[in-house]
Each structure stands twice: as C-alpha cells, then as structure tokens.
Amino acid sequence: MTIAGDGSPDAVGRFLAVDSGGSGLRVVVGEVGSGRRSGPLSSGEPVRTGARGIDAGHLMEQLVPMVRTLADKAEAFGVAEVGTAVIGAAGLATLGDGLRAELPDALAREFGVRTVALAADAVTAYVGALGARPGAVVAAGTGLIAIGTDLTGWRRADGWGHLLGDCGGGAWIGRAGLEAALRAHDGRDGGSGPLLTCAEEQFGPMPGLPGKLYPRPDRPAVLASFAPRVARCAPDDPVAAGILRAAARHMVESAAAVCPATGEPQVALTGGLFKMGDPLLVPLHEELAKRLPHARLVAAEGDPLDGAVRIARDLAAGALTLPCDDVMLSVASSKGQGDHF
Template sequence: MTAGDWVLGVDSGGSGLRIALARAGDGRVVENVSSREPVPTGPRGIEAAALLRQLLPAAEAMRRRAATVGPPAAVAIGAAGMATLGDDVRAVLPGALEQALGVRRLALAADAVTAYAGALGQRPGAVVAGGTGAIALGTDLTTWRRADGWGHLLGDCGSGAWIGRAGLEAAMRAHDGRRGGSDALLARAEERFGPADGLPGALYPRTDRAAVLASFAPDVARCAAEGDPVAADVLARAAAHIAEAAAAVCPDGEGCDVALTGGLFRLGDPLLVPLAKALADRLPHARAVSAAGDPLTGAVTIASALASGSLRLPRDPRLLEVRPSGTSGGLRPDAT
C-alpha cells in the first residue's frame, strides 16, 4: 500500500491495547495485533509515553509486514478514560505520532465513542457499552448524549461490577442471617473468594476492586439460571438500569436504533431476557439492533472516515477530538 492508502485504528482499554491496520478506502482490516498490557494512568491521566511504547513498535512492525509506503492517511485512537483522564494523551500524542509515523490526521476518542462507531457506524441511535463498567452514548449526529460511565463508586449501574457487588451483598446478607440474602450466592462467593468474613479484607485494599467485583457477575448469572430468586432480582434490576441509561441518550423522535456491545451481555438469558422487557417498556418505539462490530472496528471506522473527509460523528472536546495537519509545532486543534 502506498502513502495515504492505509489507516490505523487503536483500542486501549482495561484488557490491553489492540491495533488494526486497514485500507483507507473501505476500512478492510489487513492485520491486527494485541497486547494484554493495559496502558497505565498517572497524575495527568492515561500515560501517553506508556501508550507510545506499545503502539509505535507494533505499528512499525505491521507497516513492514503489510509493505506500506509513507504515512497513514489517518489514525484513530479510542481509550478508556479519555473523556476525563486524557490530558496527557491530548498534549503528547499529536506531535509524537506526527514525528514517528508522519500522522497528519488524528482522532482522539473516548472508548464509548469507538464502541458506538463499532456498533452503529455513523448513523443516529444509542449504544450501551457494558463490561466491568457501563456507559450509554447516543447521538442525532449533531450532539452527543451521555449517561453513566461514572465508575463503580458513583455509577456504572447495571454493569458487571454493579452486578457482582449486588450479588456479594446478597451473599453477606445470607452469611449474617438478614433478609434479602441468598445461600446460593453465599456458596458461590466462598467458593471463589474464601470465607465470607474475610472478604472485606481481601477486597477493600485492592486497586482493581471494580474488576474483582465484576468477576462475580457470571456467578450471579449462573445462580439466576439455576432458579435463585435473589440472583434473578439482581439481574432484573441491572436490566432496568441499563434500559434507563439507553432511554436517557436516545435521540428524540421515532424509531431510535439501540445496540448493546461489550462482554457484559455475554451473561446470556438471565440478563438479556429481563433487559429485552425493560427496553420495550422504556423505549417502546426503539429498534433493538445487533452491534456490527467492537470498539476496534469503531476506531477503524473513524480513521477511514477521517481519511476520506466523511466523518459525520459530532466533534466534542471530551468525547471526539480531531486534529488535522499542522506545522512544525505538531498537529493543531481542529478549527471546525
């Protein structure tokens, strides 16, 4: 491929870094690589230097294998925490990528935006991205609407961490003999984490508490599938939260497309059945559609659209920032 014929899409999340090299014209992925080492965060948020240490060698190796010539037509980077923890990335990446790869068109996106673009492309609608956390994002292609995604202490209602925490609370209620407890969830919790009275000491000091809580969500789903009413109620409440977030971000008007994306929805029928009912109740005129792809697909979609000048998703200083070609001072902020 010659200069301008290829793009890079990047997805940086809690499970690591994924990079795809694709043809600029049609977005067809030629090669992708992944690393299980997540990009750390520091006092200025996501550490740009750490991201570059993984991204640049991988991109250079992909370029050689794909026999590309010259710089990419565009690069799109989607990162967890970009909306609130992206100061270092915004300050460092444009100049560094221009110098290292000759990047002249760059999109910096929150991972919710790449999840949206992967699921629905560039059409109006709403997407709920669910995993350890949960966020809903919707657009009418003029502005973005966001609901939740505030982390496991302030929100992420209905997420894997929320389900796991609610399940463990029910386990501890059973341990204490309080109302609302579940012996089935208590047994699962002790099987996974050890004696119940040792759980606070094992959980509270952890820096990855949200992930640990989310690791219990599949146990909650299994208990619900086996007929435990407390576990089933946890998942019904999670479904109501997810539907509420989707309703908050759906564009006005009839027939909003709603897609679900992320590992949370692999919990299966114990979550999906009450969620279908909750969505029908809250959004009776919406269309539930399958997600076309994942956040890496979304990053490639954004990069390809940026390369061709057809990017229609709304620009936003926190959610989707586009940097066009610059001068010796690096890429300049978009003036449009």
C-alpha cells in the same frame, strides 16, 4: 461536518485504530482505501490513570511495540506510512486532558501520524454498532455507558466509573453479587447462599476477600469477573435474578436519557456483558419495550475496535460526518515526518 486533518483526504497509506478499555489495548493497522488490515493485537494490560488522568506515557509504552509488530506483518500492503490514527479510550470524556495534550505529538514522533482522532470508547462503541445513524447504544463490559446522537451532537449517560456509577455494568453486577454473598456469610437479610458458594470457590474464604480486592489496581475488572457467576445462579436464585433485573433497569434508564425522542431511532447493545445471555437479556428487552417503545432494537454491527476502524477510514477519506466536540470526539493534526518504521 466533514473533517480531514489537513483539509485533504489521505488516500494512500496506513491507518492505526486503537481500542483502550478495562481489559487493555486492542490494536489494528490497516490500509486506507481497502479492506486489508493487520490485527487485532491485544495487550491484556489496562492503561493507568494518574494525576493528569489517562497516562499517555503508559499508553505509548504498550502501543509502540504492538504497532511495530503489526506494521511488520502489514508490509505486504505495499505502503509504509501511517497517516491517520484513531484512539478510542475508556474514560476519555472525564480523564482525557493528558491524552489530548500529549498523544498527537507522541504518535507523530513514533509513527509519523499526521491526523489523530481521540474518541471516547462510547463513541467507538456507537460507531461500531450503528455507524452514522441516529439512535442510542448501551456499551456494557466492565463498566457501562449509554451514548446517543441525532447526528448534530452527542449525549451520554453514566460511564462515571465503578465508584460513582457504571450502574448495571459488569463491575456493578459483580459487586452486588459479592455483597449478597457477604450478607449470606454474615447472616444478614438479602443474602444468597448460592452466591456465597460461588464467591468462596472463586476468591476463597470471605474474611479474606477485602484484602484480595481493595489493593488491586484492576479492582473493577476483578469485580466484573464475578458477574458471570451471578448470571449462572440467576435461574435458580431469586437474589441473583433480582440483581440482573436491577441491572437491566439501570441500563434502560441510561438508554432513555440519551435516545432521540422523535423519529424511529435504532438502539443497539454492545459489549462483552451481553454474552451472559437470557438471564440479563430477557429483563433488558422487557425494560426497553416499556421505556423506549418508539425505538427499534437492532443487532450491533461490530464492536468498539470496529468503530475505531470505521472512523479512521472515514477520516482518512475526508468523509467523517459524525459530530465533533472537545470531549467525546476530537480531531488534531500533527506534522509527523518520515517513515518511522
């Protein structure tokens, strides 16, 4: 389906593309119809969640000064109006009601935005990696989600957060590594001396770990910060290697749940977790060959912010062909007035 917010392409003006994830906001302002862009600019502070899910007010508190900074840098573009915005947000599928209700009007008031696409971060990860082609993408950073499409609808697996899922993601690996460290500290079976040493180097004595971890609002990110230690131990520590093999199995289970079963779909991996290299990638490739022999593993073309940029440009041109729904990707129109910069 082809969508433009008011039924006509926005061929002149700027677009805004946002990636909101576990590490904060990344923002780009670009010119429609050209490759010129300003950014990315990063906040480093994750958007809060509250009783209504993702806190739209907190997102706007961070976004407004970032957009104004980028817009000032983009004055050389020769256009002043931001007509289209795409917000890719972690947790949108399950915690996005507040954003859907409040963000389009807030963006219209602040920047004059007329057309807003709200996308799950899995969708922007997919589009950044594969574009508008059938297949599946595993997006793994602090959390983990798999998303697939045959271009008629979206399928997702996991992405349920660090308490209920995100199996195989950075927080999952870090938590498993810290559990193995605590087992070694206690003298229980399944412990890892090398991981215990790493945990004490990073967090201090183990009896103090719960007090340092549990009160933190960024607990998933803190857990994920230990995942690289697990990878570094894996070549010489069977416990750490087993954690990464289990993570690979979880990832491929999710990919298999969403990948089109027919044709020759493409599968891509995206996210900072894969920078851990062979200790994770070798077992992951083995699992993919077993579970998805009909699919072709390809390199991701870009990241979630690149996906948000691609969606924004297509939306502004009236050429968005991705499936839209009320959960994974939705488009809303607002009547923003004037130049708010």
